[in-house]
Amino acid sequence: MHRLTAAFEWQSWEVVGRHARVYLRHWHTSFLPPAGEPVMMLLAFGLGLGGYVTSLDWRGRDVPYMTFVAPGIIAYACFMTAIFQSLYGAFIRMHYQKTWEGQLTTQVELRHVVWGEILWAALLCTSYAAIVAVVLAGCQALGLVALDFGALVLLAPVVFVAGCAFAALGLLFTAVVPTIDHMNLPVFLLVLPLGIVSGTYFPLEDPRLAPLRAVSPLYHLAEGARGLLLGGPAAGHLGALLAMAAVMLVVLVPLDLRLLSRRVLGE
Amino acid sequence: MSLLEAHGLVKSLGGRRVVDGVDLACAAGHVLGLLGPNGAGKTTTLRMLYGFLRPDAGTIRFDGIDVGGDVGRIKRHLGVCTQDDTFDGDFTVEQNLHMAARYFRPRPSDVRARARELMDRFGLLPHAGARPETLSGGFKRRLMIARALVHRPRLLFLDEPTTGLDPQARMAVWDLVDGLRAEGLGIVLTTHYMDEAERLSDALTVLAQGRVVAHGTPKSVLGDLLGEHVVVVDAGAEDGAVAGWLASRGLGAPAGVLGQWHVPLRADDLADFARAFPGLRYEVRAATLDDLFLKLALGPCTG
Numbered sequence: 001m002h003r004l005t006a007a008f009e010w011q012s013w014e015v016v017g018r019h020a021r022v023y024l025r026h027w028h029t030s031f032l033p034p035a036g037e038p039v040m041m042l043l044a045f046g047l048g049l050g051g052y053v054t055s056l057d058w059r060g061r062d063v064p065y066m067t068f069v070a071p072g073i074i075a076y077a078c079f080m081t082a083i084f085q086s087l088y089g090a091f092i093r094m095h096y097q098k099t100w101e102g103q104l105t106t107q108v109e110l111r112h113v114v115w116g117e118i119l120w121a122a123l124l125c126t127s128y129a130a131i132v133a134v135v136l137a138g139c140q141a142l143g144l145v146a147l148d149f150g151a152l153v154l155l156a157p158v159v160f161v162a163g164c165a166f167a168a169l170g171l172l173f174t175a176v177v178p179t180i181d182h183m184n185l186p187v188f189l190l191v192l193p194l195g196i197v198s199g200t201y202f203p204l205e206d207p208r209l210a211p212l213r214a215v216s217p218l219y220h221l222a223e224g225a226r227g228l229l230l231g232g233p234a235a236g237h238l239g240a241l242l243a244m245a246a247v248m249l250v251v252l253v254p255l256d257l258r259l260l261s262r263r264v265l266g267e
Numbered sequence: 268m269s270l271l272e273a274h275g276l277v278k279s280l281g282g283r284r285v286v287d288g289v290d291l292a293c294a295a296g297h298v299l300g301l302l303g304p305n306g307a308g309k310t311t312t313l314r315m316l317y318g319f320l321r322p323d324a325g326t327i328r329f330d331g332i333d334v335g336g337d338v339g340r341i342k343r344h345l346g347v348c349t350q351d352d353t354f355d356g357d358f359t360v361e362q363n364l365h366m367a368a369r370y371f372r373p374r375p376s377d378v379r380a381r382a383r384e385l386m387d388r389f390g391l392l393p394h395a396g397a398r399p400e401t402l403s404g405g406f407k408r409r410l411m412i413a414r415a416l417v418h419r420p421r422l423l424f425l426d427e428p429t430t431g432l433d434p435q436a437r438m439a440v441w442d443l444v445d446g447l448r449a450e451g452l453g454i455v456l457t458t459h460y461m462d463e464a465e466r467l468s469d470a471l472t473v474l475a476q477g478r479v480v481a482h483g484t485p486k487s488v489l490g491d492l493l494g495e496h497v498v499v500v501d502a503g504a505e506d507g508a509v510a511g512w513l514a515s516r517g518l519g520a521p522a523g524v525l526g527q528w529h530v531p532l533r534a535d536d537l538a539d540f541a542r543a544f545p546g547l548r549y550e551v552r553a554a555t556l557d558d559l560f561l562k563l564a565l566g567p568c569t570g
Contacts, residue, residue: 014369021366022357102353104319105415106370107342265320266280 003254006111007119015103015116016123023124034081034128038073038135045069045201046144058203059232067145070136071225072200074129074155079198079218081125082163083191086170087183090117094174100264110261114253117171122163129159151228158238162221165245168252175259199223217244268331270295270422270453271316276325278311285311287477289325293453293470295421298444300468300485301457302556304564307474309457310350310426316455317347317424329422343371346420348411350427354399360410361386361395367414375418385413389443405436412443423447425456429463441467461556475563489554494533497558498540500549502526512543522561531558 006012023030050065058068093099100113108116133152139145173186197204198218213219220241227234261267269292278286286308293299301309314320316327318338327334329341338345354363364382368375375381386392389409394402399410408428415423425444429437437460444467448454458464464471465485473481473488481488489495500509502523509528513521516536521528531554532540 010372011370017369018355018366022355025357097356098351098353099355101349101351102355102367103370105317105347105349105353106367107339107372108370109339267320 003111003257004250006109007115009112009115011108011112012115012119015108015112016120018099018103019116019120020123031131034077034131035135038077038132041073041076042066042070042135042139042144045073046139056203058226058230061230061232063230064146066139067147067230068203068226069201070139070145070147071229072222074132074136074159075198075218075222075225076195076200077128077132078125078159078163078221079166079195080191081128082121082166083170085121085124086117086167087173087187088180089121090171091174091177091180091183093117094260094264095180104264110264111257114171114256114260118164118167118253121167121170122160125163125166126156126160130156147229148231149229151234155225155228158221158224158241161245162217162241165217165248165252168249168256171256172252172259175256175263194218215244217241217248220244269293269328270330271455272328273312273316274326274328276312276315276327277323278308278315278320279323280311285477286315286322289472289474289477289479291455291472291479291482293422293455295453296448296451297469298448298454298456298467300464300471301455301474302464302471302559303474304560306476307563308477309474312474313424313426313455313457317345318342319347343373343418344421346415346418346423348408348415348423348425348428350430352399352407352411354407354410354414356398356400358399359396360391360399360402363399363410364414364417368417371418378417381417381419385416388446389413390439403436405432405439408432408436408440409443412440416447420452422453422455425454427457427459429458429460437463461560464556473559473563480563481559485556489556489559490533492559493531493554493562494536495554496532496534496537497552497554498530498532498537498549499552500528500530500547502528505544505547509544509547512540519562522558524561529558529561531562 046066046069053065055062055064056068103113104110136145136147137149140147140149173183177183194216195218197209197212198216199213199222200218204213204219220237224234224237224241226232227237272292274290276286276289277284289308289312291299301312303309311320315322316338327338329344334340355366358366361382364385365378368378386395389412391406391409391413394406399407402410412425412428429440432440441463444454456467468485470483471481471485471488472479473492481492483491509530510520513519513530518536521530537551
């Protein structure tokens with residue numbers, strides 16, 4: 001049980017504080033991905049592709065493609081940020097920078113290191129989602145999208161919890177990949193396919209994909225965000241997402257800890 | 268009373284028993300040197316003592332209190348300098364000291380002043396604003412030790428503190444260790460350097476294959492395990508006779524080094540040796556810990 005409650009211990013939050021300080025030291029470069037990527041996506045998919053698609057049918061409603069894709073971009077940014085931070089960021093700190101080993105010589109234990117990584121990834125992906133939202137607000141001002149921005153406040157805690165679950169998944173790969181080059185396996189076989197076929201950039205209405213939809217937390221995040229921002233049904237998806245996130249955390253965090261204690265401590 | 272006492276420490280890693288019933292003790296103001304060939308279990312023992320690994324069996328007492336296998340309870344009082352540099356390359360030297368202090372509760376007091384004091388003492392002040400990777404090897408090590416002290420621990424662990432340093436930097440670290448001991452800090456260090464162990468340690472615990480094979484002052488350890496004298500004989504015609512003489516007295520095989528045999532002997536054995544080989548050319552010198560390592564590396568101790 002202390003493996004899960006360690007999320008609330010001071011050591012985990014000091015680890016988060018360390019990651020945040022490093023991040024803020026490099027803010028001018030680390031700010032680019034969250035601000036630049038959604039702008040790129042909006043230009044490519046929204047304006048570019050949207051020029052051909054113009055509008056599509058979402059739950060029986062005619063929705064401009066730009067408006068449809070905007071919540072998907074928030075969900076995708078959350079997913080990618082949490083996964084990549086817990087894959088590459090954590091691996092570099094564990095393997096190359098020996099940051100973990102340094103932390104473990106203090107009152108910080110491995111469970112705090114792991115929760116520090118998870119909470120930091122979730123915090124980062126929530127702030128990325130917020131930056132994407134600011135970009136979208138700019139688009140709204142230009143009349144490119146029509147979203148209900150009041151609902152974004154509700155989305156923030158959901159994104160945070162989902163980010164924790166995605167990071168716990170990312171750490172599982174960090175615990176098992178032999179070298180950083182092997183990260184390509186989970187990234188190309190699981191992460192990118194899941195990112196594409198979870199209703200982020202196009203509707204997933206094909207009934208053959210129903211089982212995939214049901215088990216993809218990213219699908220529920222994208223559809224839940226869409227429901228909130230476009231004024232559609234959201235509670236079902238958000239409920240499913242939170243339940244999945246809870247199960248992922250309860251299962252994955254102890255598993256991460258077991259695998260990482262073998263890898264980091266040698267036992 | 269000892270600040271740190273461990274009894275019967277056992278640890279298996281990867282199905283192999285790396286530490287097999289180790290006892291040791293270190294008092295405040297004393298340096299305990301943990302010696303042994305590669306793979307003897309030094310680092311694993313140290314890692315159990317500072318809470319990186321949990322012992323499979325055994326007890327650890329700190330200040331007379333049994334920590335019950337959970338070293339986390341006393342980590343506030345421990346300073347740890349690992350073999351690898353683990354400072355944060357994203358922060359300056361001074362920020363590294365500030366950051367380390369954040370990982371302790373109750374929070375260390377006057378962290379800024381403490382960091383300045385340590386940098387001053389370790390000669391790091393001119394580098395306060397530098398990135399650690401720009402420092403020389405000796406100064407990186409000083410930063411690692413300073414960082415382990417920022418929260419004013421009572422016991423310091425140094426895992427091979429001078430490995431890879433040039434002689435001048437090694438001696439600078441020795442001076443620091445001497446000064447810290449004089450202030451009443453207990454220090455447990457591992458080392459491969461025999462001169463370092465002899466020079467720094469008040470007591471030595473010698474490990475081989477996960478067990479303690481000797482314990483005591485550097486001099487008594489040598490006397491117990493080896494004898495005080497080492498006879499150095501050029502390899503040659505008398506090889507068979509010398510080996511036969513040693514075997515007949517149960518003294519084991521001599522260590523071969525660059526065409527010479529190094530034969531550790533007690534005073535009475537030396538006298539017998541001189542009588543047995545009156546015509547042999549040889550040299551007699553005092554035993555060092557190097558001889559001990561050679562003997563340990565060759566096999567089980569007979570001493």
